[in-house]
Amino acid sequence: MAQRPSNKSRPTAASKPATKPATNPVAKPAGRPAASGSPTTGRPTGKAGRQSVAAARNATSANSNRTQMIIGGVAVVLIAAVVIIGLVINKKNSAVQGNGYGDAKASTATVAAGVISVAKGNPPITIEVFEDGLCPICGGFENQYGQQIAQYADEGKIKVNLHMLNFLNDRSASRDYSTRASAALLAVATEAGDQPGLVLKFHSALFAAGTQPVEGAAADLTNAQLADLAVKTGVPESVKASIAAGKYVAAATANAQAATAAVRAATGGVQTPTVLRDGKPLATNNVKWLTELVG
Amino acid sequence: MLETGNGRPAVLVNWLGLLARLGLVAVWFTSGFAKAADPLETVVAVRAYRLLPEGAVRPVAAVLPYLEIALGILLLLGLATRLAAVASAVLLLVFIGGVISAAVRGLTIDCGCFGGGGQVASGQTQYASEILRDVGLLALAGYLSWRPRSALSVDGWAAGLSRNPHVDQA
Numbered sequence: 001m002a003q004r005p006s007n008k009s010r011p012t013a014a015s016k017p018a019t020k021p022a023t024n025p026v027a028k029p030a031g032r033p034a035a036s037g038s039p040t041t042g043r044p045t046g047k048a049g050r051q052s053v054a055a056a057r058n059a060t061s062a063n064s065n066r067t068q069m070i071i072g073g074v075a076v077v078l079i080a081a082v083v084i085i086g087l088v089i090n091k092k093n094s095a096v097q098g099n100g101y102g103d104a105k106a107s108t109a110t111v112a113a114g115v116i117s118v119a120k121g122n123p124p125i126t127i128e129v130f131e132d133g134l135c136p137i138c139g140g141f142e143n144q145y146g147q148q149i150a151q152y153a154d155e156g157k158i159k160v161n162l163h164m165l166n167f168l169n170d171r172s173a174s175r176d177y178s179t180r181a182s183a184a185l186l187a188v189a190t191e192a193g194d195q196p197g198l199v200l201k202f203h204s205a206l207f208a209a210g211t212q213p214v215e216g217a218a219a220d221l222t223n224a225q226l227a228d229l230a231v232k233t234g235v236p237e238s239v240k241a242s243i244a245a246g247k248y249v250a251a252a253t254a255n256a257q258a259a260t261a262a263v264r265a266a267t268g269g270v271q272t273p274t275v276l277r278d279g280k281p282l283a284t285n286n287v288k289w290l291t292e293l294v295g
Numbered sequence: 296m297l298e299t300g301n302g303r304p305a306v307l308v309n310w311l312g313l314l315a316r317l318g319l320v321a322v323w324f325t326s327g328f329a330k331a332a333d334p335l336e337t338v339v340a341v342r343a344y345r346l347l348p349e350g351a352v353r354p355v356a357a358v359l360p361y362l363e364i365a366l367g368i369l370l371l372l373g374l375a376t377r378l379a380a381v382a383s384a385v386l387l388l389v390f391i392g393g394v395i396s397a398a399v400r401g402l403t404i405d406c407g408c409f410g411g412g413g414q415v416a417s418g419q420t421q422y423a424s425e426i427l428r429d430v431g432l433l434a435l436a437g438y439l440s441w442r443p444r445s446a447l448s449v450d451g452w453a454a455g456l457s458r459n460p461h462v463d464q465a
Contacts, residue, residue: 063457063458064454064457064458066457067453067454067456067457070453071374071375071449071450071453072375072378074374074375075369075374075375075378075379078365078368078369078374079362079365079366079369082361082362082364082365082368083358083361083362083365085361086331086357086358086360086361086364087357087358087361089331090331090334090357090360090361091357093334094334094335094357136339136342136413137335137336137339137413140335140338140339141335144335170416171414171416215343215413215414216402216403216414285332285333285335
């Protein structure tokens with residue numbers, strides 16, 4: 001028997017026991033070139049046999065090339081589809097809520113037990129918002145929900161209790177930015193809280209992109225700069241001195257301690273932003289959390 | 296048992312491949328879905344590396360979770376395994392490079408790999424363990440790039456189909 005081209009050497013008929021059947025053990029479909037099979041491998045033998053094996057191999061490798069291309073194509077389409085769907089979902093989840101409403105216009109603020117309460121009238125729903133002035137995610141949160149919060153507060157639908165923490169102080173250039181930002185807000189709320197919309201407007205200004213200092217950066221806002229920011233958002237000049245002098249820093253420090261304890265008690269950790277309602281955290285990564293809350 | 300070209304039993308190769316795939320799937324799904332669930336946090340995490348221009352931060356943070364999920368899906372199915380493995384390896388190299396760059400520049404950040412991210416207190420960085428973990432995953436991806444064959448894969452099923460082109464001829 002001639003050796004057929006293959007990866008492995010195959011035993012020839014001569015080395016096999018003579019009891020092997022001499023007839024073709026493999027049935028061939030009709031229409032193929034007549035080729036008897038090898039008694040050992042069952043493969044087609046002879047020239048016609050070599051041609052049919054080669055043809056089958058070519059067909060197989062052409063098929064498998066085509067298969068690989070199809071698979072590659074499907075994979076690329078799948079990746080593109082997932083990414084596109086993801087971008088659509090992401091855009092929906094990042095959409096600014098209540099966009100176009102602008103700044104708060106009607107709600108007023110009072111301070112009691114270190115908590116700044118902003119409301120108009122007597123709303124049925126109260127939310128406790130825990131933030132840190134340096135927290136970038138709070139900045140994103142304010143950017144996404146600030147207008148909606150302002151609107152619902154103005155419409156008397158929600159009362160917003162602001163709790164300013166300071167656990168990120170050490171990441172600020174001045175080592176106490178969070179406390180001083182909280183003190184500035186406290187000054188505005190205590191001395192000018194009755195001016196409609198002012199506290200929420202200044203609160204949003206503190207977190208505005210470009211205004212809010214960056215964690216770990218070389219600079220943040222001094223008390224004087226915080227005072228200027230306040231005046232720019234409409235805070236009366238009389239409050240400017242209080243902010244620039246850091247009049248409420250001690251109170252802000254105490255408030256931050258209470259706020260940290262409160263958020264830890266409610267959620268087991270200290271993370272901002274956290275929004276509580278009736279002592280329970282709301283799932284604010286649901287973009288419609290406030291829409292659904294107000295109903 | 297089928298023999299592969301170098302004599303190693305194909306069954307072992309197939310199951311090793313499956314294990315490598317599943318390891319990468321677990322990581323990509325955990326990481327991808329965690330990032331997708333908190334887009335704000337992901338933006339913060341990407342920005343904290345200070346490697347990208349600001350205009351690129353949001354788009355990258357938007358796409359990254361879904362790229363990871365897509366790779367996870369491909370590896371779960373065993374579809375275009377070599378392509379998915381190479382892409383996984385490239386992505387892991389980018390991540391490893393990012394963490395090394397942050398460490399070298401003295402940034403104190405969380406890698407943001409499974410959600411989270413942004414600044415951490417100095418002394419609380421975990422760069423070494425983050426890099427080690429990613430290197431381990433890179434090894435899995437590298438193995439799969441080299442030997443993409445695995446059990447229970449669409450690739451395997453499709454290869455079986457193309458090996459029997461005349462199956463339907465009577």
